[in-house]
Amino acid sequence: MNTTQITYLVFGIVVLLALIFDLGLLSKKNKVITIKAALYQTFFWVGLALGFFIYMWVQGGQVLALQYLSAYLMEWSLSIDNIFVFILIFTAFGIKEKYYGRVLLIGILMAIVFRVLFITAGVALVERFGWILYIFGVFLVYTGYKMFVADADEEFRPHESKLYLFLTKYLPVVAHDGQGQYIVKEDGKRFYTSLFLVILLLAGIDLVFALDSIPAVMGISRNTLVIYTSNIFAVLGLRSLFFLLRGAVSKFDYLQQGIAIVLIFIGVKMLAEHWLNQWIDKNVQVFISLGVILLCISGAIFYSMFMKKKELPEDLDIE
Numbered sequence: 001m002n003t004t005q006i007t008y009l010v011f012g013i014v015v016l017l018a019l020i021f022d023l024g025l026l027s028k029k030n031k032v033i034t035i036k037a038a039l040y041q042t043f044f045w046v047g048l049a050l051g052f053f054i055y056m057w058v059q060g061g062q063v064l065a066l067q068y069l070s071a072y073l074m075e076w077s078l079s080i081d082n083i084f085v086f087i088l089i090f091t092a093f094g095i096k097e098k099y100y101g102r103v104l105l106i107g108i109l110m111a112i113v114f115r116v117l118f119i120t121a122g123v124a125l126v127e128r129f130g131w132i133l134y135i136f137g138v139f140l141v142y143t144g145y146k147m148f149v150a151d152a153d154e155e156f157r158p159h160e161s162k163l164y165l166f167l168t169k170y171l172p173v174v175a176h177d178g179q180g181q182y183i184v185k186e187d188g189k190r191f192y193t194s195l196f197l198v199i200l201l202l203a204g205i206d207l208v209f210a211l212d213s214i215p216a217v218m219g220i221s222r223n224t225l226v227i228y229t230s231n232i233f234a235v236l237g238l239r240s241l242f243f244l245l246r247g248a249v250s251k252f253d254y255l256q257q258g259i260a261i262v263l264i265f266i267g268v269k270m271l272a273e274h275w276l277n278q279w280i281d282k283n284v285q286v287f288i289s290l291g292v293i294l295l296c297i298s299g300a301i302f303y304s305m306f307m308k309k310k311e312l313p314e315d316l317d318i319e
Contacts, residue, residue, distance in 0.1 A: 004225060007059055011052065011229055015236065018048055032097050033243045041240030049233040060225075063283050067221035068230055070290040074220065074266075075234030076241075077259055077297045078213045080252065082206065083242050089201050092158040093194045099180060103195055104239040107202030114207045115214070115231050122214055123224055133270055136215035140267030143212050148260035163204045167197060206235070212263065219266035220289055251304060258300025265292050 001009070021044075033041075049072055057065035090100060125132050158164055167173070171192050178184040178193035185191070210231075217227050269276065269289070276285060 003059055007056065007225060010055065011232075014048065014052065015232065018045070018236070033101050033240075035244060038240050038243035042237065042244050045233070045237030045240055049237065052229065052233065056225075056229075063286055064221075064223060064226065066286045066290055067223060068226045070286065070293055071217045071220045071226050071230035072234055073290075073293050073297065074216055074262065075213055075230050076237070077255070077262070077293070078209060078216075079234050079238045079241055080245065080255060081259055082209055082238065083245055085205055086202060086242055087246055089158045089198055089205070093198050095177060095194065095198055099177065099195060100243070101239065102180075103198055104202065104242060107199045108206070108235055108239055110199065110203035111206035111210075112232055112235055114203060115210055115235065116228070118207065118210055119214055119224075119227055119231065122218065123227065126218065126222070133218065133273070136218060137267045137270030140212070140215055140219065140263045140270065142267075144260040144263030144267060147263065148257050150256065158201060161201070163201060164197070167200060171197075173197060216263055216266050219270045252301060254300045254304045254307070255297075256300075258296045258303075261296045262293055265289075265296075 053065055053069050053072070056068050086104070090103075095103065172189065173196075174184065174186065174191040174193055176193060177195045180195070182193055182196040182199070183190055184193055214227070214231065217230060221227065266289070269285075280288075
């Protein structure tokens with residue numbers, strides 16, 4: 001086995017053991033997850049991701065490890081942006097808090113499967129048609145611009161989403177959680193509960209977000225190991241991050257703008273890669289990308305903490 005294959009094997013073993021540990025010791029079925037427990041779980045998943053960063057530094061060298069760290073931070077920041085949409089979905093369907101953990105877990109595991117398929121297809125397309133990276137670059141610049149100027153009042157409405165309308169058109173559904181079941185029988189017929197719909201919505205929404213995040217990661221690194229591992233580690237930590245930040249995520253008013261700047265930066269970098277490679281050493285480009293990501297995301301979070309959006313009067317500040 002070569003170094004890359006060994007790294008994939010180590011990554012797979014670590015993720016499998018971590019999931020067993022998380023499910024067996026850190027999580028219990030139908031139990032409300034406290035902020036304290038969520039904090040421990042977040043430390044656990046972030047610690048694993050950073051531990052893998054050290055392993056990649058030892059096995060693959062500084063540049064590959066920093067590419068992985070940059071990609072992970074990018075995905076992690078996008079995960080924070082996802083949490084607000086997840087909250088809207090749970091609220092819209094009236095899901096009981098005790099079911100949050102189980103629903104998120106299944107939805108996230110499904111999202112990982114979809115992401116692996118999506119990444120595999122994306123990498124294959126880039127290897128066969130190199131020019132597609134320019135399309136990704138234009139897409140990221142456009143997405144970043146739209147995200148930066150988006151109206152704060154444009155709220156996602158789960159019951160009006162295309163995925164929800166598609167699912168309810170072809171699946172017999174009931175408007176309750178079936179006491180924690182995904183499929184129930186009523187009058188001799190099988191129906192899918194709101195829990196089942198929410199799981200599919202979570203996985204589908206994550207796949208939509210992947211349309212931004214995966215091209216962004218490809219703008220940081222073309223290495224498939226970096227793309228797969230950074231995505232999977234970030235998605236696995238999303239559940240604990242949800243419980244940790246769900247009460248505070250609405251405070252990050254300017255996080256969207258910070259992420260938008262990063263997407264525009266990576267998109268421009270992809271479009272200008274031919275010239276950048278002539279003027280700037282690739283190793284230096286890695287440090288620049290990491291610095292921009294850290295500056296924009298941390299800056300947006302801290303700015304959100306100390307500034308209030310002009311359209312929100314102080315007496316309407318949400319607790």
